[in-house]
Amino acid sequence: MSDTGRKSQEHPDHSGHAHSRAHACQPLGDVVIAVEGGRFGYGGHSSASVARLEIRSGEVIALLGANGSGKTTLMKGFLGLVDRIEGKVELFGEPVERLQDRSAIGYLPQRQSAAGPIPVTVNELVRSGRLTRRNPLGLGRDDGAVQAAIAVVGLTASARKRVSTLSGGQQRRALLARALVGGSQLLLLDEPFAGVDQANQEAIADALDGLLHNGLTLVVVLHELGPLEPLITRVIVMDHGTIRFDGPIEQAPPELLHMGHDHDPHGGPEPTQGIGLVG
């Protein structure tokens, strides 16, 4: 497969950068995600469609829209996690369905409870993000990367704690560490701030800010820009399953940036399952 736009990022450092859009001055790299004529959904029913979309290395993109507008479906469409009814998706120049090595991709699902019936430590949860198809067994060498990812999200002191004993915001940070631990060059985060208090939102934004200087490509589904606003370079606004606006954040009409606050008359509220707690 193509290694386009990838760099090694085995041990990300938490450098505590102030939020800034300085990385936006860097020239954009190769195409990381390409969608052409894509229609995505469930059971043959289309929930999001995109005529053409390209996301390049180094971009920081907010995927905005009201509840049920198709943001999450589109993000899952990038990864091949929902039905692709039409069109094609390429990640790093490779058709998504044929992409074998996904170690360059980090993903934070939307409605994931970090705590299941069995006790799981933060270490164990994060370590599971190191699995790839090529090397499912070689976990013994991963301690450094696991500890580094946990440090990035500021949970070193809680690394051996049961995830279920953490606050909702801390659980979300643990899941972010799991998304980061693979040494991702492309990070797809679905509502990282869902149910997370302001302090934890700031902590997550800090962690991401530090990583952006390493050339990370970031796509974030958000209801509101919040603490990530200074980092965002491009905004894609979804409305009723199609892209209503796609461009630099400076050119985005203010009313579109706050569509997430609106009640969606068609989709209704998205189910709130999972941690859904205030951290």
Place this chain on the structure above:
Amino acid sequence: MGAVLLANAITAVFKYDFLQRALVAAVLVGITAPAVGIFLVQRRLALIGDGLGHVAVTGVALGLVVHRTPVLIAVIVAVLGAVAIEIVRAASDTTGEIALAVLFYGGIAGGVVLVSKAPSGSRNLTQYLFGSITTTSNGDLVVFAVLAAVVLGVVLLLGPVLFAVSNDEEFARALGIPVIGINILLATLTALTVVVSMRVVGVLLVSALMVVPVATAQLFAGSFRSTCLYAVAVAVVSAVVGIVVSYAVDLPSGGTIVLVTIGFFVLALVASSLLRVMRAGAAHGGK
């Protein structure tokens, strides 16, 4: 009185081959059942062992009808059932619960219908349903040992992958893990464990050894790994104690083992509740 019975039972262990075989089988079950069960519990499919146990009934009945080794036929039928349930779950909107229900009913119904045509009638079926240590042959033991080795080998080798899929299926798919294949593998391991357990606790009670020791262990464990280790320890001790008690007091082995396992769970539940109250009291007193 109790001490005498226990001493007699321990003496009998050294004296009778069938008891030694029963204890070996019990240890095999004690290790394999929770090692597989922990992933089922994490997937919130704790009762799939029950479903596959019911399917194994059809296999056993088929073996009795055709005069072939019921254990081997049960392996084949249970594995086919395991693969079928995961394919149905992956390919349709049918929920896991409905697919399990179909397994429950179909497995038992198939077993009842088939066994009615067996020359020996339903008499022999009972020992597979609820366990029968005295009938465990050397041949059975070899089959169980091979199956247990296969199950444990796969769990040790693919444990991290099984954990990732059990803990978060969507994330595992995003990583590129072949989730459907791993789920079929886990269901197959479950089917093999059911068969390993059929002489000791019986196919209708095996699920208890997959779930209850895990439930006991998670009351005290601090991690997934330690839960697995504690659960294996609880299950092995429960199975061995259950065998000894069942011989000493002349009780059915399967039911006795499961009651002992549940007894440990209740004790652990009480102990953990007391510990929690004591810690809360200490914390309150410290303020």
